Amino acid sequence: MSRIPARARSAARLAAVQALYQFDMEASELTTLIDEFHRHRLGREIEDVEYLEADVAFFDDLVRGSVARREEIDAALTRRLADGWTLARLDKTMLQILRAGAYELIARADIGVGTVINEYLDVTHAFFDAREAKFVNGLLDALAKDVR
Numbered sequence: 044m045s046r047i048p049a050r051a052r053s054a055a056r057l058a059a060v061q062a063l064y065q066f067d068m069e070a071s072e073l074t075t076l077i078d079e080f081h082r083h084r085l086g087r088e089i090e091d092v093e094y095l096e097a098d099v100a101f102f103d104d105l106v107r108g109s110v111a112r113r114e115e116i117d118a119a120l121t122r123r124l125a126d127g128w129t130l131a132r133l134d135k136t137m138l139q140i141l142r143a144g145a146y147e148l149i150a151r152a153d154i155g156v157g158t159v160i161n162e163y164l165d166v167t168h169a170f171f172d173a174r175e176a177k178f179v180n181g182l183l184d185a186l187a188k189d190v191r
Contacts, residue, residue, distance in 0.1 A: 054097035056143065057166050058085055059105035063139040066110065073110055077103060109146040116145045123185045136170050137179070144183045149190050156187045 062080050065071055086096040109116065117130055120141055124130070130138055144163035147154055160183045167176045 051098040055102035060139045062106045109142050148187050
């Protein structure tokens with residue numbers, strides 16, 4: 044059995060967050076969106092930026108699973124938000140980071156809690172500052188206690 048490099052999974056997580064964002068913002072058809080990522084983004088060069096080769100099966104699972112289990116994921120996240128906060132108040136990119144991370148915590152028991160949280164902290168740092176990373180850390184850690 045060949046082992047998928049960790050960086051290919053990291054690239055899949057970042058791409059999954061981007062795909063989930065696009066899915067929400069454009070109301071794209073999921074199969075078409077995933078196909079677009081397969082053909083044009085994963086492991087490709089776009090505007091002089093070379094994207095790492097991603098674990099395609101893992102990317103597919105993250106995107107499809109996050110969409111299929113959105114109600115369950117959103118309910119779990121909402122339970123952990125501070126009083127007066129709703130998912131609608133969150134930045135749209137932040138929401139997709141949390142949804143993908145929550146999906147992994149809920150559905151991928153084969154991946155350790157620490158790995159999931161650290162990976163989504165890295166994804167968060169690609170878009171946000173330390174303050175937002177602390178928020179992601181706290182929320183995913185609390186959610187992990189609920190679901191693992």
